[in-house]
Amino acid sequence: MFTDMNEALEAEALELTPIGSGQSAAASLVVAHQARDKDDLADLLGALGLPCGEDDLVRLLPHMNTSDNPTTGDTMPANAFTATAASMLNNGDSPEHVRETLGLSESELAEAL
Known part of the structure; x- marks a missing residue:
């Protein structure tokens, strides 16, 4: 919370700019690295307001962190x-x-x- 009203007014006057396509693509790649599967990826992208159409998902699928051996629930080899x-x-x-x-x-x- 601001103690000086001038600081609060200055903060409200800041112009918000929408993210660019480069920033959106970078954010989508980060999300793809964290997703478990295609449905999870779509849900995460949608929750963040990032493009989550079929073409977007297909482009991001190779960037998903896929593991043949899940890290939870299975015994160690x-x-x-x-x-x-x-x-x-x-x-x-x-x-x-x-x-x-x-x-x-x-x-x-x-x-x-």
Whole structure:
């Protein structure tokens, strides 16, 4: 809140200019990087008042951050466990402690070694 009324009047007098096509395109790319899928992208663009027609979506689809392995809800693949096991072993943890902590089999632990 303004304590000086002159500051408030000056702020109200500022001219608002609509965003240009370059700014709109840049904002759309940022949104595309955050979207999960095409429907999510359309919803996000619409909520922000950015162009969200079919042509706009097709142009932005290659910029979406697609991942074949979702980061939530799934267990880590064995190679992530073995990488963690190798790191723990390099830090001086005992093999038995590593197996118990990560729930690895002996063969998986041997692969990490």
